[in-house]
Amino acid sequence: MTLYRGYLECPRCGHRVEEDGAFDGCPVCARAGWSINVHPVYDLTDVDWPAADLKYPGIFRWHRLLPLVERTKFVSLNEGSTPLLPALRLGHLLGMDRLYVKDESRNPTWSYKDRLVAVAVNKAQELGADTIVLSSTGNQGAAAAAYAALAGLRCVVFTLESVPLTMKLLMQSYGAEVIALRSGPQRWTVMSEAIAEWGWMPISGFRDPPIGSNPFGIDGYKTIAYEIVQDLGAAPEVLFIPAAYGDGLAGIQRGFEDLMAIGVIARGPRLIAAEPLGAYRAALADNAEMPVRVESGSTVAFSTATPIGTYQGLRAIRASSGDAQAVGDDSRILAAQKTLASQEGLYMEPSAALALAALEGALADRTVGHDEVVVLLGTSTGLKDVQASSSALPEVPVIEPSLSALSRVLGDRPS
Numbered sequence: 001m002t003l004y005r006g007y008l009e010c011p012r013c014g015h016r017v018e019e020d021g022a023f024d025g026c027p028v029c030a031r032a033g034w035s036i037n038v039h040p041v042y043d044l045t046d047v048d049w050p051a052a053d054l055k056y057p058g059i060f061r062w063h064r065l066l067p068l069v070e071r072t073k074f075v076s077l078n079e080g081s082t083p084l085l086p087a088l089r090l091g092h093l094l095g096m097d098r099l100y101v102k103d104e105s106r107n108p109t110w111s112y113k114d115r116l117v118a119v120a121v122n123k124a125q126e127l128g129a130d131t132i133v134l135s136s137t138g139n140q141g142a143a144a145a146a147y148a149a150l151a152g153l154r155c156v157v158f159t160l161e162s163v164p165l166t167m168k169l170l171m172q173s174y175g176a177e178v179i180a181l182r183s184g185p186q187r188w189t190v191m192s193e194a195i196a197e198w199g200w201m202p203i204s205g206f207r208d209p210p211i212g213s214n215p216f217g218i219d220g221y222k223t224i225a226y227e228i229v230q231d232l233g234a235a236p237e238v239l240f241i242p243a244a245y246g247d248g249l250a251g252i253q254r255g256f257e258d259l260m261a262i263g264v265i266a267r268g269p270r271l272i273a274a275e276p277l278g279a280y281r282a283a284l285a286d287n288a289e290m291p292v293r294v295e296s297g298s299t300v301a302f303s304t305a306t307p308i309g310t311y312q313g314l315r316a317i318r319a320s321s322g323d324a325q326a327v328g329d330d331s332r333i334l335a336a337q338k339t340l341a342s343q344e345g346l347y348m349e350p351s352a353a354l355a356l357a358a359l360e361g362a363l364a365d366r367t368v369g370h371d372e373v374v375v376l377l378g379t380s381t382g383l384k385d386v387q388a389s390s391s392a393l394p395e396v397p398v399i400e401p402s403l404s405a406l407s408r409v410l411g412d413r414p415s
């Protein structure tokens, strides 16, 4: 039996919202000028832990804690159950004994977005939608396209002209109709008109100021918290999460809050938003209850390049006594990407390597201690944007087939 109560509510004012209003945010807060996503509500009294139901694949083994009606078969590509890897060599470099990377690039479309989209697509089926629509710079679009294909739904993706070719090709290969626009706000205008006119179901946010993605889908991220606690046997002390609109922050914090409500853990980790443009950092510095808009900018971590966060993202940081680390310098992000790959064998997208760059920043300003249990969320693979890393790597030398030529390019005798 699902523990989901069948409705949603506003995290700020508690206003109850039925499923047919799930994508509009809280109407009460909107009248007061607040742009806030709602979230599904569960009854967590008397839950036996672990609440996993192993007859279902992927994250649907947690279906009782997801906002879905139980059914015999969920649409799943066996997402989730990604490894929590001890980063020993990297930990040694940083002077840390208990550092881990949760490698979300092992998901079916190589990013953590599969968790969000898996839940959202099952919800789309449940609600009888025939088309899903989203705005995406790539990862969410690829995930949506793949799960829509599996579910037999039509998928329309609004993307940006500037996103890497791999991202566009992936989305198209899974059968999505991909349309590019020149700016983020342009995508939302046409997307909201299509939703209103044609009844398409949104997977991503489409409002300005943003409220975040499909609230059912966001709860797919709760499973990251469940898995980390299951693997570690406890909550870590700190979790670094690459953040744009903060769906990951919000969903993961909700997962830890579930575990606290059920009595599995006494407290969750401090969530630290790793971001390139510093929107959360600015909101925290201003002690602002609502997100603050910072200057837009280009960054190699384009999947997280939003100049404004969301209420839910900020709330997750504050509820976890967390923080934000802004890393605006591409060279630091690319160095972190190279370190993860060359020390731990993990080739991450620059937006995912942001988590490591943010950890380095937090160690330097002493907001995180070397003796703490720290997890980096590796959100996506470097293969999504190989061009980014190629700019930081030397050309591959071509040599004559002799040891002397080999020694010349290696710089010394190979050991």
Ligand SMILES: [Zn+2]
Pocket: 010, 011, 012, 013, 014, 015, 026, 027, 028, 029, 030, 036
């Ligand atoms: Zn409200």
